[in-house]
Amino acid sequence: MASIHYPTQRRPRDAFAESPIQTLRRDHDMIRKLADKFFNGHSLDVRHQAAEQLLRAVYTHSRLEESVFYPGVRKIEPNLVAHFEEEHLNVDDMLAVLQDMHLGEARADGLMRDMIEALLAHIREEEEELFPMLELANLDLSAIALEMQMFEANLVHMQARFGKLGVRH
Numbered sequence: 001m002a003s004i005h006y007p008t009q010r011r012p013r014d015a016f017a018e019s020p021i022q023t024l025r026r027d028h029d030m031i032r033k034l035a036d037k038f039f040n041g042h043s044l045d046v047r048h049q050a051a052e053q054l055l056r057a058v059y060t061h062s063r064l065e066e067s068v069f070y071p072g073v074r075k076i077e078p079n080l081v082a083h084f085e086e087e088h089l090n091v092d093d094m095l096a097v098l099q100d101m102h103l104g105e106a107r108a109d110g111l112m113r114d115m116i117e118a119l120l121a122h123i124r125e126e127e128e129e130l131f132p133m134l135e136l137a138n139l140d141l142s143a144i145a146l147e148m149q150m151f152e153a154n155l156v157h158m159q160a161r162f163g164k165l166g167v168r169h
């Protein structure tokens with residue numbers, strides 16, 4: 001399995017000024033970009049590389065939301081957060097299967113497409129249903145922002161665990 005270094009420099013220098021929602025939207029944009037690269041990459045190599053990066057990005061993004069963001073906003077929108085957690089489980093099930101597959105297999109390609117479809121629908125729901133509600137509520141999310149920064153600072157330690165994640169060539 002190719003070892004991929006997780007891009008820890010993906011945040012801008014003024015990331016500490018970012019609201020949690022801005023941070024998550026940035027992750028979503030990266031996920032959409034990688035999904036597009038997977039679907040439209042000009043070579044198999046490019047598509048496979050995008051798939052690996054996407055799996056890692058989704059994994060870390062989901063852990064960040066589940067560990068910090070969702071608990072932080074759960075009391076405001078408990079049903080919506082519970083619904084999103086269920087959607088994470090669905091995507092995680094597909095990730096778990098994908099990590100033991102060869103991307104060259106037709107089955108892996110189909111599963112990857114299913115996973116991306118579920119994922120894109122999920123992040124769209126977060127952006128259209130949860131984020132605007134939080135923004136309208138005008139809450140102070142600075143404590144959550146700080147916790148998210150700390151969580152991301154631990155990525156180095158988490159990388160050891162992510163080592164097992166990724167589709168084989």
Ligand SMILES: [Fe+2]
Nearest residue numbers: 062065084126
């Ligand atoms: Fe999510």
Ligand SMILES: [Fe+2]
Nearest residue numbers: 024065123126
């Ligand atoms: Fe998200």
